[in-house]
Amino acid sequence: MSDGELILVAGALLAAGLAAALLAGRLRVPGLLLFLGLGMLLGSDGTGWIDLSDYEFTRRVGIIALAAILFEGGLAAGYSEIKPVLRPGLLLALFGTLGTATITALAAIWLFDLSTLEGLLVGACLAATDGAAIFALLRGSTLRRRLARTLEAEAGFNDPVAILLVIGFIEWIEQPDYGVLDMAGLFVQQLSIGLVAGLVVGFAAVWAFRRVSFATGGLYPVASMATGALAFGLADSLHGSGFLAVYLAGLVLGSNAIPARQTIISFHEGLAWVAQIGLFLALGLLVFPSQLGDVWVEGTVLALVVVFVARPVSAALATAFDHFTAAERLALGWAGLRGGVPVVLATFPVIAEVPNSRVFFNIAFFAVVVSTLLQGATFEPLAKLLGLTTDEPALPRPIAETGTIRRLGAEVVEYPVGPGDAVVGRPVRDLGLPRDALLNVIVRNGEAIPPRGSTVVEAGDRLHVLLRQEVARQFPALIERWQHGPFEPQVERRPVVRGGSVSFSTRPWTEADGDPGYPTRLGDCTVIRYLRTRRDRPGALVLLDDGRYAITGSALAVGAAAQIQRYARRRLAADLPDAARAWWQEVVGALAR
Structure with missing residues (x-):
């Protein structure tokens, strides 16, 4: 195949994937399932246009795609959004995944007459929810924000847990002297290295973004791609969890004020869609329908066990000590979509040549199909029936x-x-x-x-x-x-200080005071208005709720308007750099009224 033909095929596949996504929206079925079906149609057992039987290549594609999807998930979420639900999200990611793997393993051992370790390996492959499927589900949902953020946090953190389970059970099958302590050591090593690598790369990227000016806005997404690649590659090279690292790097980057933030998020959202389409097309090409006949009954039964028993029970137990209602726990259990992750994980034992590994791969396929059809198509109606939806999208509309x-x-x-915005009218x-x-x-x-000023917003x-x-x-x-809202017109007024004269005070700024560029509270007073913001270094002129004014920066000065003016004029009398002199002149002018 020539270079031109290869590019033509790639473009045609992407166009077909987009058409499948549009068709899925009209048919009210999950688009990921149509991507998978498209891959099967084009594969060796379908039209035969594309012959793909390379499990290692598919795993590599899957790892890159999952890394891109997880990075986008962290970038779009931001720590402030998932902080309130971090505890239940982590509990679902850890104990929910372990519980689902255990219950699924028991069913797999009985249905397929597997050994204990083989059953646990199958359970591990099917245990994790799929980030791409969850993020796609929530973008079209009106689920309550707290539940949506809990599912989002779980989807970001549970992939590393499931992958480590799969790797650990493969090692245990291949090395009989491998045991629980070895798996525990593997978890500690991988997760701790992934945690440190993700945070270090993420904060280093934030530092660089704030200090480097690119010649064009198009370079910011390139820099963010480099951040994700560095996080994953660094952690993986140090024998840590690259998936945890890339998610955390995205989370740190999305949680901080950086230039071109929304441009970066929009770019990675598109990249994640390309990753999803490519992942499911590749997995579909790797599935041979002619080989599914031997396991379709047992595979479907096992998938139903995952959907109706393993996931709901594990989700209920993992969130037993959190403040969720029975209806909310039911929704969390039903939202455990299996997407590309189980099929990607099922390529690991095939590449390692574990006995019955091809059967495991076909079982994972059935789990994806059943989960996507049942849970993906019925989740929103179920949430509405349980009274868990609102008039707002589950994930906030971006700027x-x-x-x-x-x-x-x-x-x-x-x-x-x-x-429905309060600003309308x-x-x-x-x-x-x-x-x-x-x-x-x-x-x-x-x-x-x-x-x-009189123009009405529509x-x-x-x-x-x-x-x-x-x-x-x-x-x-x-x-x-x-x-x-609440949306009330801004009334320009100055609070009056009661009780006599106003005292003036000044002291050095301390870490306990917070950010001098954006103070929210100074002592017992709340900042109610930001009058000026210093540009050469962190600092501000603010109005307090007791009527006094304050200047923040390396020092804090609090007093009446005239007192702050005199303080600023004294500073102007000193020998100052031009930027500092401009700031103090701005303070004097702001208070001269």
Whole structure:
């Protein structure tokens, strides 16, 4: 096959995958199942257009695809989103996976007359939920946010557990003197190295993103791809869990304010879709329907055991001490979709030439088909029946970023106004934008509208906001208010300090005070307004709830407006760099009213 023909085939397969995704949406069936079916149709037992029987190549494709999917999952989630559900997510990832593997193993031993270790290996292959399937399910769901984030956290953390189980049981089968202590040591080694590698690479990437200016915005996704590859490769080279490392690196990167953040997330979402299509096409090509006849009855029964018994029981036990209702535990149990992960894991024993490994691979295929059909197609109706859905998407709608002008210290973001947003019907003057942010255009019905204070925001509008990087971290809270309220017009007023004169104080800034660039509370007072943000170093001029003003930075000064002005003028009398002098002049001007 020539280079041109190879590229043509690749393009045709991607186009066919996109068509399958569109068809799946119309038929209300999971798109991943159609990708798998497309691969089987094109494979040796189908049309015979593509002959693929290389398990090692398929495993390699699967590992790369799963790494890309996990990185995108961590990047889109962010630690602040999964922190409230971190405990149940980890318990499901660890004990839920172990419980599912154990119950499935007992059924596999009985159905296929396997040895104990072979049964445990089959159980390990089928134990993990699939990140791609879960993320795809949640993107089209209106499940309660807490349940959705719990499933998202589990999907990110359970793949390393299942992979280690599979590797451990293969070693145990091949080496009779291998045992439980060896597997425990393997878990500790792999997970600890993966944890450290993921966090180190993730935080190093955040540090680099904040200090390096690229010539074009298109290089930011390249840098994020390098982050994921470095995390996985470093952990794997040190005999750690690359899957845990790549997920954590994505989580760290997605949890911090970095330039072109939404551009990076959008790029990796598209890359994850390509990975899903490629993964399921490759797995479909590797499945030979003519070989399924010997195990289809027992394989289907085992898949039903996983769906109706192993996963629900394990999920209920893993979350027994968390605050979930019976209905929520039922939904968590039913949401344990098996996707490409079990089939990828089933290639491990085939490559290791474990006895009956081809049977294991075919069993995994049935588990994927049954789980995707039953759980994927019925999850949303079941959640609605249990009263666990809302009017909002399970995963929050992202802010679509249109570009970065980071060299000038600012970014441009685009916010699509939804029909149910609290901001609909409000005039622009009530948006509550920080001083260092500006609504520069509204796009409505394909036309650009210059905004005025009286312009009313309508559903379907796209608000293009120019903001300084110093106020970027305030923007998510503002978006939350635009979406959900409470939405009251901003009233410009100054609280009055009662009880006599105002005392002035100054002292060094300490770590206990928090971030000087974005203080939220100073002593017993709450920051109620950000008046100015310092640009050359962390610092701000803020208004406190008791009516006093404060300047933050290397030192903290608190007092009345006139007192802060005098303090700023004294600083201006010193020999200062130009940037510092500009800051103190800005403070004086802000308070001169």
